Amino acid sequence: xxxxxxxxxxxxxxxxxxxxxxxxxxxxxxxxxxxxxxxxxxxxxxxxxxxxxxxxxxxxxxxxxxxxxxxxxxxxxxxxxxxxxxxxxxxxxxxxxxxxxxxxxxxxxxxxxxxxxxxxxxxxxxxxxxxxxxxxxxxxxxxxxxxxxxxxxxxxxxxxxxxxxxxxxxxxxxxxxxxxxxxxxxxxxxxxxxxxxxxxxxxxxxxxxxxxxxxxxxxxxxxxxxxxxxxxxxxxxxxxxxxxxxxxxxxxxxxxxxxxxxxxxxxxxxxxxxxxxxxxxxxxxxxxxxxxxxxxxxxxxxxxxxxxxxxxx
Amino acid sequence: xxxxxxxxxxxxxxxxxxxxxxxxxxxxxxxxxxxxxxxxxxxxxxxxxxxxxxxxxxxxxxxxxxxxxxxxxxxxxxxxxxxxxxxxxxxxxxxxxxxxxxxxxxxxxxxxxxxxxxxxxxxxxxxxxxxxxxxxxxxxxxxxxxxxxxxxxxxxxxxxxxxxxxxxxxxxxxxxxxxxxxxxxxxxxxxxxxxxxxxxxxxxxxxxxxxxxxxxxxxxxxxxxxxxxxxxxxxxxxxxxxxxxxxxxxxxxxxxxxxxxxxxxxxxxxxxxxxxxxxxxxxxxxxxxxxxxxxxxxxxxxxxxxxxxxxxxxxxxxxxxxxxxxxxxxxxxxxxxxxxxxxxxxxxxxxxxxxxx
Numbered sequence: 001x002x003x004x005x006x007x008x009x010x011x012x013x014x015x016x017x018x019x020x021x022x023x024x025x026x027x028x029x030x031x032x033x034x035x036x037x038x039x040x041x042x043x044x045x046x047x048x049x050x051x052x053x054x055x056x057x058x059x060x061x062x063x064x065x066x067x068x069x070x071x072x073x074x075x076x077x078x079x080x081x082x083x084x085x086x087x088x089x090x091x092x093x094x095x096x097x098x099x100x101x102x103x104x105x106x107x108x109x110x111x112x113x114x115x116x117x118x119x120x121x122x123x124x125x126x127x128x129x130x131x132x133x134x135x136x137x138x139x140x141x142x143x144x145x146x147x148x149x150x151x152x153x154x155x156x157x158x159x160x161x162x163x164x165x166x167x168x169x170x171x172x173x174x175x176x177x178x179x180x181x182x183x184x185x186x187x188x189x190x191x192x193x194x195x196x197x198x199x200x201x202x203x204x205x206x207x208x209x210x211x212x213x214x215x216x217x218x219x220x221x222x223x224x225x226x227x228x229x230x231x232x233x234x235x236x237x238x239x240x241x242x243x244x245x246x247x248x249x250x251x252x253x254x255x256x257x258x259x260x261x262x263x264x265x266x267x268x269x270x271x272x273x274x275x276x277x278x279x280x281x282x283x284x285x286x287x288x289x290x291x292x293x294x295x296x297x298x299x300x301x302x303x304x305x306x307x308x309x310x311x312x313x
Numbered sequence: 314x315x316x317x318x319x320x321x322x323x324x325x326x327x328x329x330x331x332x333x334x335x336x337x338x339x340x341x342x343x344x345x346x347x348x349x350x351x352x353x354x355x356x357x358x359x360x361x362x363x364x365x366x367x368x369x370x371x372x373x374x375x376x377x378x379x380x381x382x383x384x385x386x387x388x389x390x391x392x393x394x395x396x397x398x399x400x401x402x403x404x405x406x407x408x409x410x411x412x413x414x415x416x417x418x419x420x421x422x423x424x425x426x427x428x429x430x431x432x433x434x435x436x437x438x439x440x441x442x443x444x445x446x447x448x449x450x451x452x453x454x455x456x457x458x459x460x461x462x463x464x465x466x467x468x469x470x471x472x473x474x475x476x477x478x479x480x481x482x483x484x485x486x487x488x489x490x491x492x493x494x495x496x497x498x499x500x501x502x503x504x505x506x507x508x509x510x511x512x513x514x515x516x517x518x519x520x521x522x523x524x525x526x527x528x529x530x531x532x533x534x535x536x537x538x539x540x541x542x543x544x545x546x547x548x549x550x551x552x553x554x555x556x557x558x559x560x561x562x563x564x565x566x567x568x569x570x571x572x573x574x575x576x577x578x579x580x581x582x583x584x585x586x587x588x589x590x591x592x593x594x595x596x597x598x599x600x601x602x603x604x605x606x607x608x609x610x611x612x613x614x615x616x617x618x619x620x621x622x623x624x625x626x627x628x629x630x631x632x633x634x635x636x637x638x639x640x641x642x643x644x645x646x647x648x649x650x651x652x653x654x655x656x657x658x659x660x661x662x663x664x665x666x667x668x669x670x
Contacts, residue, residue: 147349149597150649151642154604155622156356159638162626163360163371240485244608247487249627262491266612277495284491288484295483 024213028221046300052293056286060105069103069256070095089278091265097282100261104283107169107257108239108290114173115180115238116231122181124227127188128215131196142189145182153179157241161250172251176238184230191226195219225301232298236291243287258283338657346650351410353642357635358409372422372631393422393632418636422628429636433618437640440610440617443533444602447540452595455545456588459552460579463587466557474549482546487608490539494612497535504535510614536613544602551594555587562586589660596652600645 041047083089089097130141157179166172195201196219204214220227245251246259247266261283265276361369369390376386400408412418418429458478462471481489497503513529559565560583568578606619614620618637625633 143345147345147352150346150349150600150646151353152600152604152645155607155638155641158607158622158626159634160360162629162634163631165371236483243485244487247608248611248623266491277499280491280495284488288488291483291485292480295479299479 022216025216025220028217029224032221032224043300043304045296046304049293049295049297049300052289053297056105056290056293057109059102060109063102064106067099067102070099089282091261091276091279097278100256101258101282101286104257104261105286105290108242108259108287110169111173111176111242112235112238112290112294114170115176115242116235118173118177119181119184119234120227120231122177123184123188123230124220126181127185128192128219130185131189131192132211132215138189142186145186148182149186154241154244158245158248158250161245166251172242172245173238176241180234180237184234187230188223188227191223192219195222225304229298229301232294232301236294239287239291258286262287339654342650342653342657346646349646350643353646354410354413354639355406357639358406361631361635369631371629375629393420413639418639419632421633422630429632432621432633433636433640436617436621437644439615440603440606440619441644442529443536443615443617444540444599444606446533447537447544448595448599448602450537451541451545451548451598452591454541455548456552456584456591458545459549460556460584460587462549462553463556463560464579466553471553475553478546478549480546481542482550484543486539486543486605487612489543490536490609490612493535493539493542533615536609536615539609539613540602540605543605544598548591548594548598551591552587555590556583559583559587589656592652592656592659596649599648599652603641603645 091097091100126141130138157176160175160179161172164171164175166175201214201218204218209217242251243259243262246257247263249263251259262280265280265283268276372390372393373383373386376389377383381389416430418433421427421429421432458474462474462478465471498505513525513532565578565582568582573582603619606617607622608619609615610617610619611623618641621633622637622641624630625637
């Protein structure tokens with residue numbers, strides 16, 4: 001990792017990179033994004049996934065401001081089913097499930113976003129350096145990635161998180177990103193390798209436009225869709241791992257999120273009480289909906305950018 | 314032949330043999346597997362000893378908090394973890410590697426004095442049984458359904474199965490597990506979920522007879538279903554796209570032109586080539602399913618290694634934790650090795666390419 005970063009710094013330094021490469025990268029990516037949404041608006045699944053994701057993110061951040069969490073238990077209303085006052089029923093403390101779900105999304109969304117972006121960032125740097133430098137650096141990095149992939153991540157994450165006794169959301173995201181980047185790096189590398197042999201990159205190389213310009217102006221904007229898709233899949237994975245850690249009782253119980261809701265309900269035997277099913281179904285539905293929205297958004301992005309998939313499959 | 318030439322010939326064959334062994338596909342895989350195991354053991358050592366806030370430190374703190382004097386706490390923690398704290402870190406590391414090689418993983422912290430290796434040996438067969446069976450069922454079913462989707466593509470069967478597969482693939486395994494308990498056990502009352510706790514009924518004698526087999530199957534069936542449901546989606550989608558790609562190959566068109574029957578084309582031409590790449594995925598899938606077993610075995614109270622790991626985590630029983638983690642990882646690495654071997658046997662191109670390199 002350290003080596004890879006150094007190599008990249010060295011490349012930039014040697015080519016005397018200036019800021020307009022980054023400016024080019026931003027405008028190039030922006031054009032790509034606008035184009036994507038034009039095509040995406042024609043794809044129903046993609047549109048559903050995208051709107052749902054945005055809605056959940058807004059709900060998780062805006063909801064608590066409008067409808068803050070209940071602070072006291074309500075003994076008269078324990079384990080009620082769906083009603084006009086409580087659309088999703090009440091839980092084992094008599095608190096409204098819908099309100100808890102609205103208030104419990106923030107951690108999940110933040111961890112998913114942070115982990116997705118962080119691990120993709122590491123993967124893009126390592127993967128593109130590996131593909132561009134080639135030779136021994138490439139083979140050592142890829143050999144390491146292949147070996148890393150054989151280690152089951154969830155037990156490792158569980159053990160590390162227990163021993164480290166992580167206190168906050170950011171540390172957990174960093175830990176998950178450190179464990180998860182290698183698989184993404186391998187995908188980035190193969191993507192860069194295949195793009196590298198395209199005519200327009202070869203033309204840019206022949207015109208001697210310089211490695212930074214080729215990476216930021218030609219290569220990365222054309223990989224944006226791929227990067228977005230992989231980041232989204234990594235996000236769903238992060239949701240799984242994080243709620244799993246909560247379920248095992250590793251991540252602190254302090255804040256109330258969907259994972260904590262499930263785990264608390266399960267510990268109280270709600271699973272075996274048909275009247276209390278809403279208490280566990282509501283947070284489960286929230287997680288499943290978020291994961292499904294993310295995945296259908298990613299899959300439709302895949303279809304938008306791979307015309308081959310649209311016709312043959 | 315004369316007595317003078319004989320040794321040189323045997324020397325040459327010996328050298329050739331050594332070169333062949335060194336470049337052998339299987340041997341390089343084995344070296345890689347051993348390297349992975351070393352890597353994991355080193356990580357574990359760092360976690361339990363060398364890292365700031367490592368398991369030994371935490372254990373010492375906990376013991377002091379219980380009223381044990383700092384000196385005693387240090388000795389007890391060292392004894393439990395099987396580490397000599399007075400030696401320099403490097404020799405502690407070497408000793409730890411030696412202990413792991415001998416299968417000595419320390420003693421449990423909560424259930425006093427029980428050796429970790431013995432505890433793991435009791436539960437390991439159940440995980441190997443349930444995960445192995447689940448993987449086989451998933452693989453066969455996934456390939457079959459994926460091929461059907463590819464053959465019937467753009468019909469309602471394909472759309473239905475594709476959507477189901479994509480949904481199952483997106484949802485976390487333990488949520489499927491929770492839903493299975495809720496639906497099969499509580500709402501529909503199809504299976505007696507409370508009686509299904511554990512890997513077998515109490516009082517059942519392990520043996521190769523019908524009563525025992527029926528009993529362990531009764532205990533594993535819902536867990537098995539959840540394993541299959543949670544990993545079948547990606548197999549189906551992968552198999553479908555592989556089959557679609559293979560159907561477009563020239564040799565399939567030629568086979569059709571020759572008037573071969575559909576069944577023969579499917580089994581001998583399409584199926585074989587579409588399934589081949591999936592064997593490499595079998596390796597990564599093992600890790601994923603075993604990782605998921607930590608949550609699912611805890612959910613179904615099925616006494617396998619995942620359950621043991623989950624329990625040791627909630628007990629903060631560090632010696633068991635590191636032991637189980639090592640054993641899980643080593644089994645997954647060996648499963649990978651096996652998958653690689655099978656793949657090399659199924660696809661001889663891998664051998665040839667490997668030897669050319």
